[in-house]
Amino acid sequence: MPITIPVAHDFSCPWCWIGFLQVKRLEREFGVTFDWKAYELWPEELEIPAPTPAPPAANPDRPATPSRLNLAYAAEGISKPTQRPAWNLRTHRAHEMVEFAKLSGAQDLVIERLYRAVWEQGRNIDDPETLIELAEGVIPNPQELYSVWEERRFADQIVGFDDPAYASGVYNVPTFWIGARRYAEEPYATLREALARELDSPKGPPRSSAIYAHLKFPGPPPDRPYVVINMVSTLDGKTVSGERNEPVMDLGSTTDHATMRNLQAQVDAVMLGAGSLRATPGLWYPAPLRRIVISGSGRVDAQSRFFTDAPDRAWVVTPEWVTVSPELQPYHQGFGSDTLDFEALLRSLRQDCGVERLLVEGGSELNAELLRRDLVDEVFLTLAPKMKLGRDTPTYAGGEPLPRGELLDFQLVSSTPVGSELFLRYRRNRISGG
Numbered sequence: 141m142p143i144t145i146p147v148a149h150d151f152s153c154p155w156c157w158i159g160f161l162q163v164k165r166l167e168r169e170f171g172v173t174f175d176w177k178a179y180e181l182w183p184e185e186l187e188i189p190a191p192t193p194a195p196p197a198a199n200p201d202r203p204a205t206p207s208r209l210n211l212a213y214a215a216e217g218i219s220k221p222t223q224r225p226a227w228n229l230r231t232h233r234a235h236e237m238v239e240f241a242k243l244s245g246a247q248d249l250v251i252e253r254l255y256r257a258v259w260e261q262g263r264n265i266d267d268p269e270t271l272i273e274l275a276e277g278v279i280p281n282p283q284e285l286y287s288v289w290e291e292r293r294f295a296d297q298i299v300g301f302d303d304p305a306y307a308s309g310v311y312n313v314p315t316f317w318i319g320a321r322r323y324a325e326e327p328y329a330t331l332r333e334a335l336a337r338e339l340d341s342p343k344g345p346p347r348s349s350a351i352y353a354h355l356k357f358p359g360p361p362p363d364r365p366y367v368v369i370n371m372v373s374t375l376d377g378k379t380v381s382g383e384r385n386e387p388v389m390d391l392g393s394t395t396d397h398a399t400m401r402n403l404q405a406q407v408d409a410v411m412l413g414a415g416s417l418r419a420t421p422g423l424w425y426p427a428p429l430r431r432i433v434i435s436g437s438g439r440v441d442a443q444s445r446f447f448t449d450a451p452d453r454a455w456v457v458t459p460e461w462v463t464v465s466p467e468l469q470p471y472h473q474g475f476g477s478d479t480l481d482f483e484a485l486l487r488s489l490r491q492d493c494g495v496e497r498l499l500v501e502g503g504s505e506l507n508a509e510l511l512r513r514d515l516v517d518e519v520f521l522t523l524a525p526k527m528k529l530g531r532d533t534p535t536y537a538g539g540e541p542l543p544r545g546e547l548l549d550f551q552l553v554s555s556t557p558v559g560s561e562l563f564l565r566y567r568r569n570r571i572s573g574g
């Protein structure tokens with residue numbers, strides 16, 4: 141059952157480099173997600189002591205014994221890093237950058253770039269230009285980072301050592317919160333066991349992360365997958381928080397994000413419109429998921445994680461006549477000679493690729509295309525307690541309106557309030573008409 145594990149960390153700490161690699165393994169093994177909590181080992185007000193050289197061995201004949209850190213590398217089966225950060229590295233800017241990236245859902249990619257920059261490339265992640273370079277192509281508008289740093293815009297999200305960190309229950313980084321316990325600087329085997337126990341526990345993980353964790357779906361029809369849509373909207377039905385070409389990770393809560401991952405864990409493929417992929421440069425999916433982006437222009441970024449994480453399972457689908465850039469060609473599939481033939485695409489997914497369950501994640505235009513063709517079996521909707529307004533602001537489904545007599549009927553399957561959000565699941569009612 142996928143859940144989200146908070147983890148307190150700082151980039152300059154070798155234990156966190158180990159923790160980062162552990163997170164990558166845990167993600168792959170359990171399909172869980174991580175909520176990276178910024179902890180700063182050396183906030184500005186603390187003076188960083190210069191390293192003191194190790195004293196000469198009292199008895200040169202005595203063989204050296206491994207340090208606790210070297211034992212940890214060995215326990216993880218990873219090599220000792222060849223690069224180390226400078227002894228006086230500050231990480232406040234890097235943490236601010238991650239908090240900024242959270243607004244566009246790009247935090248995981250940014251975290252990965254930062255850790256690899258320090259521990260594999262020996263780069264200085266306190267240097268603004270290095271950080272901007274690392275943000276390119278991942279965070280929309282990286283130049284805004286200069287004002288983020290100047291204003292210390294996210295300083296209240298970053299916990300400094302020693303006293304504030306201790307007061308929050310963090311004495312070491314990394315610290316993982318799994319179930320009711322904290323795990324600091326632990327080997328993978330311990331984290332793995334704790335997580336497996338938590339996922340199996342009869343009481344289960346906290347209720348909020350259990351929503352949609354064990355869904356039962358009817359079997360798919362023979363000629364297409366069982367198709368479900370998942371979206372979050374405001375109370376006034378809008379599905380964007382900013383502009384249409386911007387990400388929306390700030391619309392739903394972390395509970396909503398967890399339900400999204402829970403749904404992703406129970407389908408074979410995910411589909412989205414090119415507008416949504418362009419709007420969300422940091423978008424990523426669990427590695428096993430087949431992913432399809434629908435486009436009429438062929439204008440999507442072949443370097444995005446959507447493609448690079450799963451080159452053999454990623455498609456960009458257009459009408460047949462559309463040409464795409466050479467970088468996109470390996471992913472390109474054409475369906476329909478004039479306009480995109482969704483029925484043929486879904487048939488191919490079901491019959492050629494074995495996709496039984498397909499999750500559509502918007503946006504508004506793609507949803508409308510599928511709904512208009514009556515190809516959607518269920519809709520999941522998270523109602524976020526917000527109002528956006530706007531005559532032309534995208535809603536759950538755009539496109540052209542259906543005539544009065546052709547409205548699509550749905551029946552409620554479940555309705556789960558968590559805090560002020562409401563998690564709704566509806567199934568298409570094909571028996572009573574509509």
Ligand SMILES: NC(=O)c1ccc[n+]([C@@H]2O[C@H](COP(=O)([O-])OP(=O)(O)OC[C@H]3O[C@@H](n4cnc5c(N)ncnc54)[C@H](OP(=O)(O)O)[C@@H]3O)[C@@H](O)[C@H]2O)c1
Pocket residue numbers: 370371372373378379380383384385386387388391412413414415416417419420434435436437438439458459479480501502503504505506507509534538
């Ligand atoms: N609230 C949520 O849960 C949620 C979920 C997802 C996205 N969003 C937000 O929604 C916004 C994007 O939604 P959107 O409605 O603008 O875009 P969208 O539905 O994601 O994508 C529209 C694009 O998909 C392609 N497309 C759609 N139907 C097609 C067809 N029949 N044939 C060929 N191509 C077709 C076209 O791509 P080309 O332009 O390449 O021709 C079209 O411009 C973003 O702001 C995003 O952040 C919100």
